[in-house]
Amino acid sequence: MLAYGELTAFERLASDARLAPTITDKTALATMAAAEFEHYRQLHEHLLGMGVDPERAMAPFVGPLDEFHDSTDPNDWLEGVIKAYVGDGLATDFYREVSAFVTDGPTRELVLHVLADAGQAEFAVSRVREAVAQDPTVAGRLALWARRLVGEALIQAQKVAVERDALTELVVVGSGGDLAGIARLLTRLTDNHTARMQALGLQP
């Protein structure tokens, strides 16, 4: 799931770079996209090294991840920047939670390695704060956009949970095996999302 997530993140970030107002901005987003591809390459290699067919391993996640991106195609540059930060941040938090339950050492280390921030945070925060300072009326629209990203991510996560017993079990067992554990996990994800929205200046 993470491998296909990196591959689609690469593809979408690179496409969204088209919306950049300057070559410098385009370069910044393209650099993040290239970093995601390098992560994908490493995960792909790791799967091969484990004797796993990457195509087959990624197949179940193609539908949900493609649908997430299709339903959250940015309408402009700022929406693209927010998606790169808020959407990626949410996914990263989720994968990081799951990685804690992965028992294979090298796999867990690689997962944590590829989850390192590729520079989205600082870049997005500066660009969005600048834009809102210039025109405070965009803040409302961008806050709604970020909510939509979360909503669409939850819809797809739900689908994956229903269809992928192994992943669901990993999360449920890992988080304590009870509803309270799941609730705590969701609280942590929500808190991190709120922190990102505050960093962007889109939430008090």
Next chain:
Amino acid sequence: MLAYGELTAFERLASDARLAPTITDKTALATMAAAEFEHYRQLHEHLLGMGVDPERAMAPFVGPLDEFHDSTDPNDWLEGVIKAYVGDGLATDFYREVSAFVTDGPTRELVLHVLADAGQAEFAVSRVREAVAQDPTVAGRLALWARRLVGEALIQAQKVAVERDALTELVVVGSGGDLAGIARLLTRLTDNHTARMQALGLQP
């Protein structure tokens, strides 16, 4: 021009990877895109090293290169594959011709280095030949598509020639300073294009 060409090639190849029918195909196109980005990074660094502002140096070529890509957005996977091979091939031939006239050694070497085939040729030839073998009727449509790529490239090249005296002079003086030299250059470009169309099986 080459730097912005690599940046847009990256962006468009990565977007076109969305059209891939399998993850393996998607990975192949994404790998090429990542190679183009690495070329862009090297050219960007080289410009900085020469004391040139990359943003300013690329600015005059943004319009024509963006227009080329906007007017040749592939409608399906095979059109994307052909664009990656035929469009990139044409551009590469042109840059290679120009590089022969560049007097600065390190610049010429870097240009030749980034022009190395990122794997497009073999990949495109195998995919297009397979598709035509399965359904010979697609050959006509794909041949027309390749002609359109050449036409749109010429339109944009013409615009650049009119607006960029320095580049035009480099080509004119480099190719002998007369019309015969230009004609020979065009013949070489056309011959290489024909060879690619024959390799794809789209031209006898």
